[in-house]
Amino acid sequence: MGEFEPKIVGFLCNWCSYTGADLAGTSRIQYPPNIRVIRVMCSSSVDPIYVVRALMEGADGVLIGGCHPGDCHYINGNYKARRRVVLLKNILKTMGLEEERVWIRWVSASEGQKFADTVTEMVDTIKKLGPNPIPTRWDI
């Protein structure tokens, strides 16, 4: 067995973070290959159910990427997404599940480097946390 390689599911908004990830690629910026990207129209369209389901099906972390505050294509979707993540993390925390596995970050379309840095930072953090314990139970 080699070193633990976390699986990260990324929900990236179409207008900023996904384009930022695209830029990281076209600019040939190197970042860990641990993230699986799902493009969504807005960070606020990520219902907690998709985050929780990813964590139950084996993801070690979930990254939600949105536009910077004030820059949302839909005016204020990212502010609403932020509140949702606050609530989700609070619920996971009360239940003793690891809220540190859920991240929300702002990456603009021009921030290819920030996207790469965010993924690198997240992979490092989750490597320290270890594998997600939720999928160890088959009866959930």
Next chain:
Amino acid sequence: MEGMILVKDGDIASGCNELFKGFLTSGRIEALLISRETPNGKMAFPALISDPEKLGSNILSPILPVSEASEISRMTINKGSDKPIGVVIRPCQVRALTEIVKLNQANLENIVVISMDCPGTMDVNTFSNMPEGKVPTDIIMDHLLNGTDIDQYLRSSCRTCKDPVPVNADITIGLFGVDLGSGFLVQAHTESGERLLEGVKLEAYKGEREKALAEVRGGKDAKREAFISSKKEIKGIEAIADFYDKCVNCHNCMNACPICYCKECIFNSSVFDSDANKYVHRAKNKGIMKMPDGALLFHITRMNHMILSCVECGLCEQACPSNIPLMDLLIPVAENAQKELDYYPGKDPDEKLPMVVFREDEYRSVGEK
């Protein structure tokens, strides 16, 4: 407007029934939605009553089989009432009603909300299977008069009630801080409440209501706090998975919940439908997979969707066929989540739901390093 209504022999239930009968015969309301015991006395349901002679209500009957707020939603969701209707509901249901109005699921036009100080309710099975010689109403009355401990009979959410005194009702029937041997207190808080009470003979109230309410609320708060700290060990994936492992995915908790209102719930939709190939693929992830899957996903998602508006009525727990003590987790989760987003469900009808508002300068650390 407030005052005492005197009754003979301390028969509060009959006194209240007479008051409600007066509301109906005066023609000021067309109908009254009120809990009514079934003929065998072993069950009760909300009934919409237009004929004063059919009223026969017992306000002390300690049972809440279904959400009264949901029934008001059923009647008014498409169109508000043209004619005044009175609804006699418990404090938790007034809070639930306030929340579902914010969710655009009920219309309070021409609805006069009447509520009462609530001594608590029993589980449906406790209520209908009382030992020989025990009468639920007598147990409640004994508690109100002599302060006997009735926690053994109450549902857990009633033992730890968030607030047994109604807020946002048009009329309150006061039972706490009142000499129940002589009668009960009636308070009108709004214009529509006062209109309904016009002409009702009220005696001056002499008592220390505020002090009594503070005492009752303080007692419940202490029990709720002790309850929350006694459930601290339900933490971590092992404990949580064990907690929900009796769940049979029936979704009764969701159907009984006054706050869960979606007509097309994602869990009843085809979003997660799959085929054999995909199931096998998923099974291979862990080598084993429970069928049906998704019980824990359902509970955590449901919490995310409704917890900020959870009024802790406990109807989910009562509806669970596997007897999972759902409130053991819901109350601590609700307490923390509502504190985090600074929201008290059912308190202020004008306060917006936390998930539809935001401030630009809040939770900065969540989106940044």
